[in-house]
Amino acid sequence: MALTTDSAISSDPLRSTTARRVLSGMRPTGKLHLGNYVGALKNWVALQKQYECYFFIADYHALTTDYADPRNVAQNTLEVALDWLGAGLDPEICTLFVQSHVPQHAELHLLLSMITPLSWLERVPTYKEQQENLSGKDLSTYGFLGYPLLQSADILMYQADFVPVGQDQVAHVELTREVARRFNQFCPPPGYVPPTHAHLKETLVAEGAQREIPPGIQPILPEPQVLLTPSPKLPGTDGRKMSKSYNNTILLTDPEPVIRQKLKPMVTDPARVRRTDPGDPDKCPVGDLHKVFSSPETLTKVYEGCRGAGIGCIECKGWAADSIVRELAPIQERRARYNEKSAQEVLRNGAVRARKRASKTMAEVNEAMHLLPEAVR
Numbered sequence: 001m002a003l004t005t006d007s008a009i010s011s012d013p014l015r016s017t018t019a020r021r022v023l024s025g026m027r028p029t030g031k032l033h034l035g036n037y038v039g040a041l042k043n044w045v046a047l048q049k050q051y052e053c054y055f056f057i058a059d060y061h062a063l064t065t066d067y068a069d070p071r072n073v074a075q076n077t078l079e080v081a082l083d084w085l086g087a088g089l090d091p092e093i094c095t096l097f098v099q100s101h102v103p104q105h106a107e108l109h110l111l112l113s114m115i116t117p118l119s120w121l122e123r124v125p126t127y128k129e130q131q132e133n134l135s136g137k138d139l140s141t142y143g144f145l146g147y148p149l150l151q152s153a154d155i156l157m158y159q160a161d162f163v164p165v166g167q168d169q170v171a172h173v174e175l176t177r178e179v180a181r182r183f184n185q186f187c188p189p190p191g192y193v194p195p196t197h198a199h200l201k202e203t204l205v206a207e208g209a210q211r212e213i214p215p216g217i218q219p220i221l222p223e224p225q226v227l228l229t230p231s232p233k234l235p236g237t238d239g240r241k242m243s244k245s246y247n248n249t250i251l252l253t254d255p256e257p258v259i260r261q262k263l264k265p266m267v268t269d270p271a272r273v274r275r276t277d278p279g280d281p282d283k284c285p286v287g288d289l290h291k292v293f294s295s296p297e298t299l300t301k302v303y304e305g306c307r308g309a310g311i312g313c314i315e316c317k318g319w320a321a322d323s324i325v326r327e328l329a330p331i332q333e334r335r336a337r338y339n340e341k342s343a344q345e346v347l348r349n350g351a352v353r354a355r356k357r358a359s360k361t362m363a364e365v366n367e368a369m370h371l372l373p374e375a376v377r
Contacts, residue, residue: 022051022227023160025058025099028076032083033249034324035234035242037331038292043164043229045088053094054158054354057081057347060099060106064147065130065137081343083252086335095357097350099154104358109146109153111365115182116149124148124175152176156183156221157358163224166231177223184219187368192217220364232292235285239267250324252331259328260321268313269306279306279313286313286320293323 024044032041047053057077063070077098089096099105121127127148131139155163155176163173184194235241236248243249250262268286269279281287281302290302298319305311338346367373 019050019052020161021158022047022053022162022164023055023155023158023224024053024164025056025061025154026080027058027062028073028080029062029244030072030076031079031251031253032087033242033244033251035236035249036083037087037252038234039166039231040164040229041084041087041089047164047227047229048090048094051162054097054160054357055084055089055094056097056099056102056154056354058099058154060150061147064141064144064150065134065139067141067143068137078340078343081347082335082338082340083331085338085343085346086252086331086333088331088334091346091350095350095353096346097354098347101347101351102157102354102358104355104362105150105153105157107362108157108358108365109150111369112149112153112156112179112183113146115186116179120175120178121145121148125171148172148175149179152179155224156180157361158354159220159222159361160224161222162227164227164229166229168231170226170228173224173226180219180221180223183221183365183368187220187365189217189220189364189368192219194219220361220368233288234292235288237262237266239285252328253335254328256321256325259324260318263317263321263324264314266317268316272306272309272313275312276309278309281306286317289320290316290323293327294319295323298323 024040026036026040044053044055057080059073059077062073062076066073081096084096085091122145127145130144151172152175155173156179163176165173184192188194236243236246237250238246238248240246240248250259254262263286266286269281269284271277271283272279281290284306287302287306290299294302301311302316302319306316
């Protein structure tokens with residue numbers, strides 16, 4: 001199979017383009033599940049056709065919580081890469097890479113840590129939430145406290161215009177905007193004038209965000225905007241949010257028999273105690289799966305059959321399995337075209353492009369912070 005090279009994208013690895021830039025990442029937790037797919041990955045596949053996209057596997061971030069036993073990080077990274085390629089991320093039109101393969105991420109994180117107040121990190125909502133949710137791990141480390149700033153460095157490194165998030169994650173981008181604003185205040189390029197509301201208008205539109213920027217000298221680290229993306233409700237097989245920590249997932253790589261077996265004991269509308277009892281798909285986790293994966297025709301049958309007790313839950317689960325299998329078939333077919341060696345080559349080529357883009361940003365940052373240029377060191 002033909003693998004991506006720099007020339008497959010452009011003769012210029014920094015790609016002169018008018019397309020807005022998007023940056024997002026995902027921790028290497030191993031093989032991805034349907035929640036990962038509908039919550040992020042499916043949106044990324046659509047975004048790569050509209051924007052200049054950088055997608056990275058955040059292995060440094062994995063170490064913030066799994067530092068005591070990192071043995072699976074490398075293998076999990078490859079599994080995520082294979083699932084990305086299977087889902088339809090195309091290395092010929094977007095840049096796929098591993099965070100640790102671009103050392104500038106750590107470099108920018110260090111420099112931004114010099115200007116970021118400690119209180120900004122301590123107030124991040126997920127800081128205390130994860131400490132409570134992962135009470136079995138010692139998270140009283142500098143790395144865990146600083147991971148939101150590393151996240152900011154990930155975004156600002158590529159001078160990203162947009163970060164794709166669901167509505168519930170909008171607040172997570174605000175720290176990055178504050179850090180960028182503080183850096184630009186302390187380290188502005190010559191002649192830079194901070195924008196005011198009089199000449200900088202930010203407007204959210206249906207398909208995402210649109211920004212009108214005044215002419216003139218731009219900041220080194222532009223404040224990214226959120227790009228609102230659909231994030232449908234997707235329950236796991238026990239009715240809770242689909243998560244590996246709950247052991248309630250359907251993996252993108254699960255074969256058809258496994259999918260059907262996992263759905264058989266799935267919880268349903270508690271009102272349907274007997275086969276003859278009417279139910280409500282809006283109160284049923286299986287109904288939520290239908291809303292995401294089933295056709296309008298199947299969804300109509302589900303609503304009519306469930307509310308009129310014309311179908312049983314076993315039949316309804318079978319229809320849900322049919323829809324999920326149809327969704328996953330092309331993903332699994334594409335994934336099978338790759339192996340670990342070819343996936344590593346895709347990531348290696350992506351890291352080359354990412355490092356060249358990151359070097360451009362770091363040259364500007366180092367100059368703004370008055371560090372001695374490398375040629376003079």
